[in-house]
Amino acid sequence: QSVLTQPPSVSGAPGQRVTISCGGISSSIGAGYDVHWYQQLPGAAPKLLIYLTNTRPSGVPDRFSGSKSGTSASLVIAGLQAEDEGYYYCQSSDIRLSAPCVFGTGTKVTVL
Amino acid sequence: QVQLQESGPGLVKPSQTLSLTCNVSGGSIRSGSYYWSWIRQPAGKDLEWIGRIYSSGSTKYNPSLNSRVIISIDTSKNQFSLRLTSVTAADTAVYYCARLVVGPSPYFDYWGQGALVTVSS
Numbered sequence: 001q002s003v004l005t006q007p008p009s010v011s012g013a014p015g016q017r018v019t020i021s022c023g024g025i026s027s028s029i030g031a032g033y034d035v036h037w038y039q040q041l042p043g044a045a046p047k048l049l050i051y052l053t054n055t056r057p058s059g060v061p062d063r064f065s066g067s068k069s070g071t072s073a074s075l076v077i078a079g080l081q082a083e084d085e086g087y088y089y090c091q092s093s094d095i096r097l098s099a100p101c102v103f104g105t106g107t108k109v110t111v112l
Numbered sequence: 113q114v115q116l117q118e119s120g121p122g123l124v125k126p127s128q129t130l131s132l133t134c135n136v137s138g139g140s141i142r143s144g145s146y147y148w149s150w151i152r153q154p155a156g157k158d159l160e161w162i163g164r165i166y167s168s169g170s171t172k173y174n175p176s177l178n179s180r181v182i183i184s185i186d187t188s189k190n191q192f193s194l195r196l197t198s199v200t201a202a203d204t205a206v207y208y209c210a211r212l213v214v215g216p217s218p219y220f221d222y223w224g225q226g227a228l229v230t231v232s233s
Contacts, residue, residue, distance in 0.1 A: 002158060034217035038159075045208055045223040046159065052217065089159055093217055099174060100218050101149070101161035 003028050003094050004104035011110040012080045020107045022073040022090035028102060030071035033093040037066055037075045041086040049088070050075060077109070085111045114139040116209050118227035124203075125233050130196040132227060134209030141190045142167045147212040148192045149220065150183060152205040160205075164212050165192055199231045 005023040012018040038046040050066040090104035120132035149164035163173035165183045185192040210220040
């Protein structure tokens, strides 16, 4: 049972802006931990998309951005493209579970 | 460019021990800036962190798997390994090894391609 809750799916037309939420609790995101995001394309391993809440690794397009407020975080894809279709997972830590790594429930992004 | 590659049996019988090795290339497993970790993903389900090890051999495991997991490291071979005992069908999953960046909020910057392990008699 994940402590980070994401919507099961989001969709949008090419060029649209979509937002994926990552709801945490006081012992995870609310405790001040950063949030990280991973993109998992069909048949592939997860790939780091955003780290430390709002930093993009080299090579990740700037249409991906992250933010955090209170006990939740968000990933925004501005200008959705067909190659963005896949699953997206948030990840943080949880002091209550004594777990340095907890993942969100995952969100399927569909490009209409 | 760091690369990680999982290897091990793809089929394990129930009650036996699952064993996987992750070979790291393009960087030293002795680096003090990283942990080395295992994550799994059952088909169609979410990612689950299994545990991590530091170059010193210090480990931390997911509390839900703690009693069945052993992660070890061989710095001379630049590889680390996973052993999961007393497996059941619920342990069938794709197992990923990954590099975990040390810090107050650690994150995975490099992943292996994954190894499918099926538990079945």
